[in-house]
Amino acid sequence: MYHKRGLWAIKAKNGGTFPKHEKKAAEAAPAEKPPKFYPADDVKKPLVNKRKARPTKLRASITPGTVLIILAGRFKGKRVVFLKQLTSGLLLVTGPFKINGVPLRRVNQSYVIATSTKVDISGVNVEKFDDKYFGKKVEKKKKKGEGEFFEAEKEEKNTLPQDKKDDQKTVDAALIASIEAVPDLKSYLGARFSLKAGMKPHELVF
Amino acid sequence: MPFKRYVEIGRIALVNYGKDYGKLVVIVDVIDQNRALVDAPDMVRGQMNFKRLTLTDIKIDIKRVPNKKTLIAAMEAADVKSKWENSSWGRKLIVQKKRASLNDFDRFKVMLAKIKKAGVVRQELAKLKKETA
Numbered sequence: 001m002y003h004k005r006g007l008w009a010i011k012a013k014n015g016g017t018f019p020k021h022e023k024k025a026a027e028a029a030p031a032e033k034p035p036k037f038y039p040a041d042d043v044k045k046p047l048v049n050k051r052k053a054r055p056t057k058l059r060a061s062i063t064p065g066t067v068l069i070i071l072a073g074r075f076k077g078k079r080v081v082f083l084k085q086l087t088s089g090l091l092l093v094t095g096p097f098k099i100n101g102v103p104l105r106r107v108n109q110s111y112v113i114a115t116s117t118k119v120d121i122s123g124v125n126v127e128k129f130d131d132k133y134f135g136k137k138v139e140k141k142k143k144k145g146e147g148e149f150f151e152a153e154k155e156e157k158n159t160l161p162q163d164k165k166d167d168q169k170t171v172d173a174a175l176i177a178s179i180e181a182v183p184d185l186k187s188y189l190g191a192r193f194s195l196k197a198g199m200k201p202h203e204l205v206f
Numbered sequence: 207m208p209f210k211r212y213v214e215i216g217r218i219a220l221v222n223y224g225k226d227y228g229k230l231v232v233i234v235d236v237i238d239q240n241r242a243l244v245d246a247p248d249m250v251r252g253q254m255n256f257k258r259l260t261l262t263d264i265k266i267d268i269k270r271v272p273n274k275k276t277l278i279a280a281m282e283a284a285d286v287k288s289k290w291e292n293s294s295w296g297r298k299l300i301v302q303k304k305r306a307s308l309n310d311f312d313r314f315k316v317m318l319a320k321i322k323k324a325g326v327v328r329q330e331l332a333k334l335k336k337e338t339a
Contacts, residue, residue: 185311205308206309206310
């Protein structure tokens with residue numbers, strides 16, 4: 001074993017002895033007081049879990065600017081442009097709104113087909129959008145005044161705040177410019193996808 | 207009714223089953239009642255059952271089991287590639303391959319083109335109908 005592992009060569013390289021490193025001085029362990037209370041039965045320690053939460057792995061076919069086909073929900077069949085993946089793992093997507101009525105929206109990767117068509121997305125700034133932007137607005141609870149007050153509040157809730165509309169417009173402005181550069185792409189995004197007779201999804205190239 | 211395409215040395219065949227599906231190969235020798243030795247410029251010479259081959263009309267002039275260089279030269283001389291691609295069978299296969307590789311966007315563009323063409327045809331037809339009516 002000595003010759004097989006080449007220990008003679010290591011010794012020769014280091015002048016006759018094996019290389020040693022100094023032992024680290026043992027750190028003084030903090031003085032522990034004996035515990036006041038010992039549980040009657042042995043308490044089981046939970047197993048160590050080193051997993052970290054990270055966003056869902058993004059399919060290689062989905063890159064910023066890809067045209068996606070949404071498969072479920074009120075926008076099923078719509079072809080939309082992918083912007084970025086949010087920290088929750090959901091995909092940020094926009095119609096653009098003017099072309100097919102899909103606003104800035106989050107969509108789950110599992111409910112989407114990625115096509116191989118890409119749109120140039122370089123002019124678009126999506127830094128400000130994150131999951132909090134899309135969260136439900138928490139309203140302050142008003143316990144006083146039921147009846148009339150309640151009805152008045154409910155009617156006001158349903159309009160979109162103007163800043164969200166402006167965000168949509170700024171994102172779409174740059175996008176629509178690059179979409180109109182490609183012939184037929186605008187009408188493509190405006191049309192819905194559907195399976196026709198003879199189309200076999202497992203044989204289709206998207 | 208008599209046969210027109212014969213298994214002979216130099217007959218070009220299309221592989222219709224297996225790893226080399228869709229390739230054009232040359233029959234360079236007959237092994238027995240069921241198998242032939244086939245060769246193509248981009249494959250290793252090997253045996254194939256006749257059931258895996260569909261004979262074509264194209265035939266090249268070679269001796270039994272030529273070496274690769276001679277085979278490629280003979281195929282160039284007979285211009286197998288362009289004969290195949292211009293034949294109706296060859297053209298059909300090319301169209302099938304193209305259709306299968308179409309993107310979703312491409313399929314949309316094809317649909318628009320078909321609608322446009324149909325519109326033009328219908329206009330012409332209406333014109334002709336008006337003239338004869």
